[in-house]
Amino acid sequence: MNLRFLETVLWLARLRSIKATADKLCITQTAVSNRISAIEQDLSVRLFERSDEGFMPTPAGLRFLERAQDIVQACHLLRREMLDPGQLRGHVRLGAVSTLVPTVLPALVRTVREDFPHVSLSVTTDLPDRLLREMQAGKLDMLLVSSPPVLGPEFEITPLCSFSMHFVASPALGIDTSRPLTPQELAQHPIIGYPPGSPSQARIDAYFADHAQQTVVIHASATLPTNVQMVAAGVGIAPVPWAAVRREIEQGTLVALPAAKPPVPVHYVAAFAREGQSELPRAVSALARQAAALYCESADPAWAWASQDDDSTQEHP
Structure with missing residues (x-):
């Protein structure tokens, strides 16, 4: 019995959703369904029943979950103990x-x-x-x-880990930070982004999707430090992880722009x-x-x- 399949059963029991489980494990929903079906066919039992609250373990499923949790934890412990x-x-x-x-x-x-x-x-x-x-x-x-x-x-x-994202700008631009700025107001400034087609740029494109006609994106380098330098020089504004620029904000080189629609972490x-x-x-x-x-x-x-x-x-x- 595949350890990954056991982990899939545990996550489905916890999340009660095929989609949420697929997202959690970074696999397809079909893969989740196939893994559950494979174990059910192997054991000749039903592990879950669908209800208004999602996928709920059957009595047999509850017994399976208890032992599966022990097996998964034992495997991870063994792996750690064997590593010298x-x-x-x-x-x-x-x-x-x-x-x-x-x-x-x-x-x-x-x-x-x-x-x-x-x-x-x-x-x-x-x-x-x-x-x-x-x-x-x-x-x-x-x-x-x-x-x-x-x-x-x-x-x-x-x-x-996860980092929250915030728009930052040079204080020299004189942008009003006394109130949250809408995406439309942020889009009035050049947006310093990343090479077209990159995941980082895709997040920026999604944020300004409703304001694409007025947004000017400056595709900068592949590295955050260069983009931060461009922001500090007053070239434009950029969404960046707060964790990566908190020192610049504390020193006053950059200012954080409050956003009515915060960028996704x-x-x-x-x-x-x-x-x-x-x-x-x-x-x-x-x-x-x-x-x-x-x-x-x-x-x-x-x-x-x-x-x-x-x-x-x-x-x-």
């Missing part, structure tokens, strides 16, 4: 989005040095889609990127190949989760919070 940090040696090629460089990465590097003294890291920063192509081509071992990355079943993801994950010659990416991914939690503990929960998912890695279709 002192025996891990080698080099990990890590791709990361620039937002995580000043936030999560410092704690990750410190933790790797302490827990895995014989492991070294090399870091490449770029847009998520470019980093994904590099990993799929075998040029990177793991990623720290915004989600959801589009990966095949041979890859796994580990949720890390951005979620970050670690991604790596499920099968490989080394356990290093999986081990570093677990440390990245710890580093993200440590960073969020020291941050304002309004602009950075750790993932509340369980310790299991998750997969993409």
Whole structure:
């Protein structure tokens, strides 16, 4: 019986929705249904019944859930116990989005040095889609990127954290910050964005979808620091993670623009190949989760919070 299938049953029991379960596990709704059906056929029992409240466990399903939870927890515990940090040696090629460089990465590097003294890291920063192509081509071992990355079943993801997004501008622009600004009012200023077709730019396009005719987007570089420099120079405004620019805001280089429609938060994950010659990416991914939690503990929960998912890695279709 596949461990992933057991985890799917547990999440469906918790969320009571095929769609919510599919979103949680980053798989298709068809995959969720097929996994549940496969277990039901294997056991010759029905695990769920559909009701007004969603998918509810049957009496047989409740018995199954109790044992399945024990099995899943035991598997994860066994995996952790079998991993000997002192025996891990080698080099990990890590791709990361620039937002995580000043936030999560410092704690990750410190933790790797302490827990895995014989492991070294090399870091490449770029847009998520470019980093994904590099990993799929075998040029990177793991990623720290915004989600959801589009990966095949041979890859796994580990949720890390989420950052709230805020529009910022140079104080030299003299934008009124005494009241929330509507998307239409924000769109009156040049919007500093990212290369067309990138996930980061897609979020900006979605935000201003109803004001596309009047929005002027300046497609800037693939890295957040360059965009922040352009904002500070008064070229335009930009939506950025508060966690990445709080120092500039405290110093007065940037000002936060209150928005009547807040931009959606951005979620970050670690991604790596499920099968490989080394356990290093999986081990570093677990440390990245710890580093993200440590960073969020020291941050304002309004602009950075750790993932509340369980310790299991998750997969993409």
